[in-house]
Amino acid sequence: MSSLPLTRVDFDAAATRISGKVRRTPTLEAVACKSDPAPGARLLLKLENLQPTGSFKVRGATNTVMSLSDEEKARGLITASGGNHGLGVAFGASMSGCPAVIYLPESTPSSKAAKLQEWGAEVIVHGAVWDDANEAALARAEAEGLTYIHPFADPRVVAGQGTIALEMLEDNPEIDTLVVAIGGGGLIAGVATAAKLRNPDIRIIGVEPIGAPTHHAARAAGHLVTLEKIETAAGTLAPRTSAELNFGLISAHVDELVLVSDPEMKTAAEWLWTEAGVAAELSGAAALAAIRSGGAAVEAGSCVGVIVCGAGTDGIG
Incomplete structure (x- = not known):
């Protein structure tokens, strides 16, 4: 193929x-x-x-989280999302008992940000679109050694x-x-x-x-x-x-x-x-x-x- x-x-x-x-x-x-x-x-x-x-989004996020090593999970997870991938990562993190940081663009519905917070994720709203939020998430992942999970790539x-x-x-x-x-x-x-x-x-x-x-x-x-x-x-x-x-x-x-x-x-x-x-x-x-x-x-x-x-x-x- x-x-x-x-x-x-x-x-x-x-x-x-x-x-x-x-x-x-x-x-x-x-x-x-x-x-x-x-x-x-x-x-x-x-x-x-x-x-x-x-x-x-929970499918890809869960498959990725379940594929991580214990050391990668222990460092904490981070991603940028329009909302749905972030919820998937937070779901996987909750199952695995590790912390999660989710960057969201300003266009994300407030209901999704609230749900992420209810699941224990740290939520940061940054930038007008996903690309802006992702740039900030990548910078923080590098600075703090967090395990970054890309939403599609x-x-x-x-x-x-x-x-x-x-x-x-x-x-x-x-x-x-x-x-x-x-x-x-x-x-x-x-x-x-x-x-x-x-x-x-x-x-x-x-x-x-x-x-x-x-x-x-x-x-x-x-x-x-x-x-x-x-x-x-x-x-x-x-x-x-x-x-x-x-x-x-x-x-x-x-x-x-x-x-x-x-x-x-x-x-x-x-x-x-x-x-x-x-x-x-x-x-x-x-x-x-x-x-x-x-x-x-x-x-x-x-x-x-x-x-x-x-x-x-x-x-x-």
Whole structure:
């Protein structure tokens, strides 16, 4: 498949490592009462919003924390996050009995900062976007010898996120298309790589906000780019740049990248709530928004897996 550094062994090992520590989330078949987002297709929603931290991020973070040595954990953990990865690291740190420091950008919902503090993490708000918070976290990690866990550019994180694809294709091997939201790229890098290892013919569609087209711009340029500005309310999908690991895996395994607007994500979040009783944040509704808007073309008769990647109410009402 690829010379890139992740194999089926890595994904299987991650699945074993996190088993019993995170939830094997259910897949809900979407049956619309009023408006069908994918007429003629079968639509399956993987409910990662039901994870104990409210998002898929707990998979990669837990796999990474459980892979650390006792000495690395004893030094204390540190990361920068739009909120969800920080919650995953705090969750893993709590299980392991080690301290955690989480840097957040100013755009992080206050509810996530409060939850981090309830779990015993030290929370620092720094900078307008994730990249600013990450720069500060890296500086502190170096100064104090803390163990830094990157939210997406770490093979252990990517392998943990890829366990979602293993579960989806084990439960529903007939899935022929996966639609996945993209922030830094850890989720789609893991899901796409694991899915293609299982079924090389499966179609993978990545979804970004129009106001944060990090990977869309990188694919057009043929190399990593740094966006000048971020213009989306979906903060967990809004790094100004990604990393070579993720760019390489996405280039190798993701068939198409599409963009959605904030209003389209909000409409999709409202559909999830009114039609399926699922409370998803804007980023959690991005994949469905791509289908509803027509950006991700879905053929009649296909079986489409959609990852509802995070919980929240910012898109409802």
